[in-house]
Amino acid sequence: MFFKEIVGQQDIVQKLRNSFTNGRLGHATLLAGKEGHGCLPITLAMSRYIMCRERSEEDACGECPSCKKFDKLVHPDVHFIFPVVNKKGKDPVSDSYLVEWRKFLLATPYATSNDWIREIATENSKGTIYKDESDLINRKLSMKSFEGYHKIMIIWMAEKMNDVTANKILKILEEPPQNTYFFLIAAQPEQLLQTILSRTQIVNIPPIDxxxxxxxxxxxxxxxxxxxxxxxxxxxxxxxxxxxxxxKVDELQQNIENFNKFIQLSKNEQTVEIWDFINTQLDRGMNSYIEFLSYITHNIRRNIIETVAPSDNKILSDSATSAVKLDINFQQARAIYKLLNDAIYHIERNVYPQLALFDVSLQLKKML
Structure with missing residues (x-):
């Protein structure tokens, strides 16, 4: 991964690059943001840049021995820690999954932790950074650099560290080895120990334009x-x-059509028709209800944005714009947004989805 390959986020890239070239990059940096915002690709590009021996002001050279190793993610001074599953026949540490990890990351640098867990286990498995990992970190960082320059430790999804691991990582951050850079990546940084947060330079990665x-x-x-x-x-x-x-393009288009129907039925208090609609048009499994509610929240969010900061710039295509427009004020939008997110929260925790959506419809009538 090079800086030039990162989608958007050029202001963030510029700040990180300048911090390094000006000698102001701290020993530990936390990139905080959703997985799809590019935290991992930015970290990979930054690590390549740091290790490159012929870097320019803009990017790594791509030709030096260090860059050639990076092409295959086999640089001996760059170490990866990531969530794994504890399954028979493999130690629950990142090194046990390095072959799968390199293949996965080279193919899909913008993939999510759920994608990764599905790659190495079943969809319902839970990925964790286990306590054995911290002992390996100490061992790796105590070794002399293979190429005589820097060492880099990348901890992806750092919030997945269990308590023992997190406390051991904290001790390492308090007394970091020389010439070593730590990059922690977290989609939910609030789950990290406050003491870890206080020992890192936090870089918030916003949504991509x-x-x-x-x-x-x-x-x-x-x-x-x-x-x-x-x-x-x-x-x-x-x-x-x-x-x-x-x-899911077809499903997205279907949600656009269902959206208008659902709102119309809710406004008219057609309770029997609403119940039939929920159990026929929308019933494609639990995830379909969550997708539909998520779709509506996007539209409500758009109404909030346009109410607070109106713009003449058209964001959506003509067909999507005509389908999602709601004539509501800021207070209504905020209340509906909360209602929808609460419904999603409850469905994800196994509340009967049809009843949750029916309740949303009844509440919408009062709010619209």
């Missing part, structure tokens, strides 16, 4: 710009989510 995501989708997935923009918008600048939605 919608136009940047749309351009990437158009170039790499051969879809027209209007559909690409719709996907980027509904994913809220999350590239990983946009790619996931690409496989």
């Amino acid at each position: 919608v136009a940047e995501v749309a351009n990437y989708l158009s170039a790499n997935y051969q879809i027209d710009s209007a559909k690409a923009t719709d996907l980027a918008f509904f994913a809220e600048g999350d590239l990983a989510r946009s790619i996931e939605l690409f496989d």
Whole structure:
């Protein structure tokens, strides 16, 4: 991964690059943001840049021995820690999964932790960074650098560390080895120990600009710009989510049609028709209800944004815009947004989805 390959986030890239070249990059940096915002690709590009022996002001050279090793993610002074599963026949440490990890990361640098766990185990498995990992970190960092320069430790999904691991990592951060850079990546940094947060330079990675995501989708997935923009918008600048939605374009279009129907039935208090609609048109499994509610939250969010900061710039395609427009004020939008997110929360925790959605419909009538 090079800086030039990162989708958007050029302000973040510039700040990190300048920090390193000016000698102001701390020994521990925490990149905090959703997985699809590019935290891992930025870290990979930054690590390559640090290790490159012929770097320019803009990027790594791509030709030196260090860059050649990076092409295959086999640089001996760059170490990876990531969530794994504890399964028979393998020690629960990252080194046991390095072959799978390199293949996975080279193919999908914007993939999510769920994608990774599905790669090495079943979908319902839970990835964790186990306590044995911290002992290996100490051992690796105590060794002399193979190439005589820097060492880098990348901890992906750092919030997945169990308590023992986190406390051992804290001790390492308090007394870091010389010439070593730590990059911690967290989608939910609030789950990290406060003492770890206090010992890192925190870089918040915002959503990628919608136009940047749309351009990437158009170039790499051969879809027209209007559909690409719709996907980027509904994913809220999350590239990983946009790619996931690409496989559900038909479902997204169906949600647009269902949205108007659901709102109309709710406004008219057609309770029997609403119940039938929920159990026929929307019933494609629990995830389909969550997808539908998530779709509505995106539209409500758009209403909030346009109410607070109106813009003449058209974000969505004509078909999507005409389908999702709601005539509501800021207070209504905020209340509905909370209602929908609460429903998603309850369904994810096994509340009967049809009843949750029926309740949403009844509450919407009071709010609209």
